[in-house]
Every structure is written in structure tokens, then in C-alpha cells.
Amino acid sequence: MGVITIERKILKKNDEVAEYNRKLFKEKNIFVLNFVSSPGSGKTSILEKTLEKLNGSLSIAVIEGDVQTDLDAQRVAKYNIPVVQIVTRGGCHLEANLIADALKNISLENIQLLIIENVGNLVCPANYDLGEDAKVVVISTTEGDDKPLKYPNMFRNSSVLIINKIDLLPYVNCNIETLKNNALQINPKLKVFETSCTTNDGIEQWLTWLKEQKQK
């Protein structure tokens, strides 16, 4: 048997395209977030709140990823910003080349912040770098406090954790301290926010952080 040594990352091709995207974002001075979570945790609601509260003070573009429909693009487009909806028709995550394709449909010259909303899935999107500055993992209190331990890869690869639907804490079996500890055990560097899109709790803190990042 002859052996050829390869020692290559399997997703190297994706990483290369992600680097290309990252270079482009840097060149255009665009701060990029990749929102990841399980379906229904509130990614789109947080995005809507963010757009509503910023009220045009930052120029934002959005790329939506969903298995089917453009319902999310419709929700976000109400804020009069450029939106691209990627419909994966079965694909469980976004890949860097899809973002590169989507970018062809956005005029990047005047964009300051790009938010990519990934397909709702707490597993696969963790492995795919899209060229973002930070992955923001959203988890809602209704999902339970054990999820960071059950899906560690996503929490490991994210820089920010938003715990959403905190207004429901009195009604659900979720201890927010346990949830935070579990997440920090997997990734001690996580920046944590606690929010509710119904009561607006924590939204200000999130927006303050977001603006700070943009100014860096």
C-alpha cells in the first residue's frame, strides 16, 4: 500500500471562501454577525427589535437563510433595508459560497452592519465559517437550561450568547443561572445578554454592545 499524507481540514474549501468574504467585509468596513440557534428561539424577533430600535442610525443589510419560504425576508424588509433570502430547500445550514453569492445582490458601499440569519439548527451551522466577525447564538428559556451541554459545538464556536424570552422564566422549567453556567463551561469567553422581545428587557444592553463593536 502506498500512503499519501494529506493532513487537510475537510472544510478547507469553505474556510477559504469565508476568508475571501472576510477580506471583502474588512475592505468595505462592514461588521458582520452570524445569528445561529434552534428554530423558534427568536432570531428574527431580535433582528426586528434591533432594526426598530436603531431606527436607521446604522445602515444595515440582512441575509436570511431558511429551508423554505421568504417569510423572514418579508418581516425584515418592512424596515426598508436590503434583504437577500436564501432558500436552501432542505439544506440544514448556510455555507460561505452562498454568502458570496448573496453579496452580489447587495450594494455594499454604504453598509455598516451585515446580519446573517442562519437556518434554525443548533448543530450544523457551527462548523461553517461564513466570514463573520462573530457568531451570535440565541437560546430561549423555553428550550431548557441543558442545551449548551447537549449542543456544545455551537456554544464553543460562538462569541455572543443571547438568552431570549426571559419574560417566560416564571412559567418554564429553566434556571437561567444553570443555563449561563452550562454555556460558560463550554465556552468561558461568551459574552452573555438576557433579553425579551416582548417586554424589551435587555435590548438596550444588546444594542449598546452592538454599537460599541461597530466603533472598534
Add this chain to the structure above:
Amino acid sequence: MAYNLPISCVKIFPVEKFMHEYSIAHNIAEIIRQSTPEEDLRSVRTIKLKIGTMAGVVVDSLIFCFDAIKDTLPFSDALLDVEQSVFTVHCNVCESVTTNELGVAACSICGSFDTTILSGYELEIVSIEIEENAEEMQWA
């Protein structure tokens, strides 16, 4: 349900469908294609992979997906040989090296969060084995 997209929206449909492990299988095939001399492609027998237990890849699914696309590849006899690496943490405070199945980054000896992950997240092709004289054997 209404599907009226505002003008500011663009909707795109990727051509390729990609289940997670399916996409990884395709990436493996592409790397083999690029790294193997063309005359040896048909003789690839084993593809050695290193996949961390925390990488979020279901090894059985990956093998299933690779088998599913194999018939369309020149190396249709190749098998995946997967080494799973355990999640290992080095503590920068007490210097101990420990493993756990949960992916907990904190040191299990002293509890410090100042640690370095040594392994557990790999997703790599290590090497491929090529059967020499495979052509002759086929015709013998």
C-alpha cells in the same frame, strides 16, 4: 399565505442541496481528487479521517453519505477509516491534562476556566492509502 416580497428583497435558490454530512462527504471527495495523481485515483482503498467527538459530525451518517456518492467517483472502492479524537483540555493554571465527554472547557481538577483545548474538534483528512499494482491485479 401571501408570498409578496418587497422590491428591496432578492430571493435565491442554491443549486446544490447539502445535508451537513453530505456536504462533508463531497468535500472529502474533492480533496482526494485534488491530492491524488490521476492515474492512482482508481486505486484509492482507504481514506483516513480524524474527527473529534465534539465536531458535530455523525460518523455513521458520513459513511452513509460517502457510500451514496461513491459510485459517481473514480475511487468507488475507497472506504472511510475514521479515528475519533477525544475532547482533551490542558489547564494553564494547574497544568493537568484531562478529558471529558461533554466538551466542558473548565479544568476538571482545579475548576479554572483558563484552559486550552488540545483536541476534540478536528475535522481532517489525515492520509489516503493507495493499492499499488491495482491495475495489474484487476487484469491478472
